[in-house]
Amino acid sequence: MQKLAGKTALITGGNSGIGLATARLFAEHGARLAVTGRDAATLEEVRRELGNDVLALQSEAGNTEAIATLMAQVQAHFGHIDVLFVNAASARPAPLATMTEAHFDETVAVNFKGAFFTIQKALPLMSANSSIIVTTSISNQRAAPNFGAYAACKAALRSLVITFAADLIKQGIRVNAISPGPIDTPGFGRWGVPQEIVESVRERFRNKAPTGRFGAAEEVANVALFLASDDASFVIGAEIVVDGGMSLAM
Numbered sequence: 001m002q003k004l005a006g007k008t009a010l011i012t013g014g015n016s017g018i019g020l021a022t023a024r025l026f027a028e029h030g031a032r033l034a035v036t037g038r039d040a041a042t043l044e045e046v047r048r049e050l051g052n053d054v055l056a057l058q059s060e061a062g063n064t065e066a067i068a069t070l071m072a073q074v075q076a077h078f079g080h081i082d083v084l085f086v087n088a089a090s091a092r093p094a095p096l097a098t099m100t101e102a103h104f105d106e107t108v109a110v111n112f113k114g115a116f117f118t119i120q121k122a123l124p125l126m127s128a129n130s131s132i133i134v135t136t137s138i139s140n141q142r143a144a145p146n147f148g149a150y151a152a153c154k155a156a157l158r159s160l161v162i163t164f165a166a167d168l169i170k171q172g173i174r175v176n177a178i179s180p181g182p183i184d185t186p187g188f189g190r191w192g193v194p195q196e197i198v199e200s201v202r203e204r205f206r207n208k209a210p211t212g213r214f215g216a217a218e219e220v221a222n223v224a225l226f227l228a229s230d231d232a233s234f235v236i237g238a239e240i241v242v243d244g245g246m247s248l249a250m
Helices: 017-028 041-050 062-079 101-125 146-172 195-208 217-228
Strands: 008-011 032-037 055-058 080-088 126-136 173-180 239-242
Touching: 008 017, 017 032, 017 041, 017 080, 017 217, 032 041, 032 062, 032 217, 041 055, 055 062, 062 101, 080 101, 080 217, 101 126, 101 146, 126 146, 126 217, 173 217, 217 239
Parallel strands: 008 032, 008 080, 032 055, 080 126, 126 173, 173 239
Antiparallel strands: none
C-alpha cells in the first residue's frame, strides 16, 4: 500500500544521506517530491533517478531569502505541501577555544535559523492534516565533544518541535522530530580533519553502540515515512530516537 499517495512532500537536504533515502522511500509510496540541496550535480542525479516529476532545487538552507524563493517555487509547481521534512544540516567540529565567529554563525544559520524560517515560510502552503518532521540528533542530550554549537542547535530544534506542535495542532499540522545517532552517510567525516581522526571517531561509535554498527539512512527514512503518513495521526510533539540503543549505552 502506498502510504503517501497523492501527497506532496518537501525534503530539505534531500540530495544525499538521510534526505535522499527518505526521498526514495517517499517516492515509492506515491509522494510528489520537492528536494533541496547545495550541490547542483547531486540534485541532477536525484532528478534522473527519481524522475522528471521531482522538483530538485538548489537552495541554501541557512539563507532566509533563498528559503522564501524555495517556497515560491514549490507553491508554483505543486500548490501546497502535505509533508515538510526539515532535514538539511551542516556539522563541522571545532574545539571551544578555536571556534571562530564565522564558523559559529554558519553552524547556527544552517542548523537552527534555517530550520525555523523554513517552517515559518512553509506554513501558508501546509495543507490540513499535514506533517512537519524535523531532524534533531542524540547530541541534543548527550555530550558531543567539539560539536558544541551543532549540538546546541539540535537541542534548540527539539524545543521548537515541542512549541510548534502545540502552536500548530489546531491548524491540523502535526510536528514531530527524528533523533538519529551515528548514521552511515556520505556526510559523516566531512569535517576538514585528517582521515585517521574520522576513523578513530567511527571506531569509538561502533564500540559504544550496543548493535556494534552504524545505522543506515534507510532505517531513519522508515521512521520519517511513519511520521509523514496517517499511521502517525495521533503522534504529536514526539522525538523518535533512531540510534540502535547508543544513547542508552552513553
